Amino acid sequence: MTGSAATGPLLPGLDPAAFAAALADFRVAVGAQWVFTSEADRASYLDPFAIGDPQAHAAAAAVAPATTDELALVLAAANRHGVPVWPVSMGKNLAYGTAAPALRGSVVLDLKRMNRILEINEELGYALVEPGVSYFDFKAELDRRGSRLWMSGAAHSWGSVMGNALEHGVGYTPYGIHAETICGMEVMLADGSLVRTGLGAIAGSREWQVFKWPFGPNWDGLFTQSNFAVVTKMGIWLMPEPEAMAGFTISVPAKGDLAQLVDTLRPLRLDDTINATYTIANAWRQSTAGMQRAELWQGAGAIPEEVVARHLASRGRGWWNVIFNVFDHVPGGIDLRIAKIRQHFAAHMPQATITHTSWKKGEPQQPWMRQEVSLAPFAIVDWRGSPGGHSDFGPVVAAVGERVTQVYDLIERRFIEHGLDPWVGMFGMGGRALIFVADMLYKRDDPEMTAACQRLFRTLCREVAEMGVGLYRAHITFMDDAAAMHTWGAAQDTSGGGAGALPRLNDRVKALLDPGHILAPGKQGIGSRRP
Structure with a gap:
């Protein structure tokens, strides 16, 4: 066309x-x-x-x-x-x-026509890809080669391997913080000049994708979630096939158990017993499984808490549900991880119900392993009816039970006040923080509902910023709102605009690298105000 x-x-x-x-x-x-x-x-x-x-x-x-x-x-x-x-x-x-x-x-x-997989290195466990390589493409190439390297896939597989990492996307293996697996980029600046970061700056380098910290600053992070250049090639690390893995489901009965749950999970993730992303889902988020909203509730506003509680009780589920996989590369190592997780919960949270499933190398892969590419997450989109849509509010919160509960309670309260189901999950990507994914599920053709979502998002931006909390990413509609949360150093803004020190720095870098302001204006709120 x-x-x-x-x-x-x-x-x-x-x-x-x-x-x-x-x-x-x-x-x-x-x-x-x-x-x-x-x-x-x-x-x-x-x-x-x-x-x-x-x-x-x-x-x-x-x-x-x-x-x-x-x-x-x-x-x-x-x-x-x-x-x-x-x-x-x-x-x-x-x-x-x-x-x-x-x-x-x-x-x-x-950039989807720039879609070459330039290298997959089995010895060193990395790949070099262009922007248009999708997860479907990448998994197919790994399978075609009979590779013993596993990719860390995003929730859905339609998107780009590079794009997901650049936007701080998440997977479900020990390599699941995708931005942390980036090693070496080629970028084109606004003036058309090409730059290779890291050891790629050495002509003929064979080490471009193997070490992040060469002589001088590491520029890779500068080109994630930014509009400073166009990334044309990117190195990404891949995980060797594990010896074994196990998939856990932990159900916790009471709504008031959240702080205890966070404090129980944290040391297991921090010491790498749980060595991949875990997800905590609240009761509303669990209720969508295999259902449409109208089957559960047809009244106005958010589904009442007691309705959700009855539904979960009928399925034998608790208010909080945790899922994660653990991996090990040593024979018998997975059994030690399983035992430690069970013993730790028995000692610190005996009311939790724990189930797990195991896999060993050579056995057929199962859906719970999340090694197959999929579009399954889109099943939630029409929860409120068709044509449906969703976006989310994603604060980053220290993995301390009291702090997490404080932020969660605010989000749940504001969702209900705005007539939206508080469909909330929390990703434990590392041991020290949780990233909330508080999804707004709406009908796209309902102007009142979408207006409520916009009011809700902006209200939460203001209120969590007052608590000292920021976001990990945001829809294009809210990028300026998310950037405006970075207020530290605003008193030093001599322009009178009241912007924080970090947004001002971003704007200065933007002005230097892209003086014509032609690359993605407004992305992440960078350059929305000129320095």
Whole structure:
């Protein structure tokens, strides 16, 4: 699908002639068939889970380069004509805006044609990939090779291996903090120049993907969740196949047990007995399994607590449910982990009910292992009815029971006040923090419900910031709100805008690396205010 004329929204103040000239240059750079301007094409880049009017983040067009040479030509044209571009890998960051730009009228820079798996190194356990490599593609290539390396997949497999790591995505193996598995990038700056980070800066390096901390600063983190450059290649570490693993489910009966549960899990995760991400789900989150909301509750507002409690009791489930896998590379090691987890809970939380399932190398893989690619998480989208959508509020909270309960209680209360089911999970990705995923499940065509979600998110931003809590990521609609939570050092803002020291630093780096402000304006709130 292609179109010859641009009918999308233009940025205020952008000369239509300049935009038309940019499109002409894009066509020369990548071929006319890879510049998308028709209404149908542009609609394919809208946020399918938009929290309100999807046109609020509509793109003016899209362009899809296949090589770094083509990408450089696109960026040169964007700079020349003052047309901002919004880079996406696969554009499947569902619940956070997918491919839609934060700034309406930007041109989507679609990188899915840059889709080569450049290397999989079995000896050293790493891969080098381009932006358009999906989890489906990557798993298929590992299987084709008969690789003994395991990838850490995201909740759904439609998206990009690179994009998920850059957006701080999560998996369920010991390598599940995907940003921490990044080692070495190639990035293109706004002026079209290429830079290789880390040991990739050494011509002919064979160590680019094996060590994060070479001479000088580590720049890889600077290019995650930012708009400072376009990442064109990325190294990622992979896990050797384990000797054995076990999948745990822990059910905890009472709502008031949350603090005790957090304090019981923390030492097991901190000492690496539990060596992968664990997920705590509250009662509302558990209630969605295999059901539609109308089967449980048809009244107004959030499903009442007593209704949820009765439903869980009928299924023999407690108020809190924890799931996680543990892994070991030593024969017999998994049995020691299982025993320690059971003994620890027996001593510190005897009211919990624990079940586990085991797997050993050579046995057929099972769904609970999360080693197969899947789109299963999308089953929740129509919980409130079709057309459904979801996004989430994601604060990062110290893994201390009292602190977690304080934040949880606020979130649950505000969700109920706004008429939304408090569908809350918490990820224990490391031993020291929990990342909340408080999902807002809504009907996209219900303006009152989506307006309530926007009010809820912004209310929670203000209130948890007052508690000293920040977020780990946010939907494009709320990126400025999330950035505004970083208020430390605001008194030093001589511009009078009241921005914190970190947002000001981000804006200064943005101005240096992208003076034309053409790369993803507004992403993570960076550059929304000029320094």
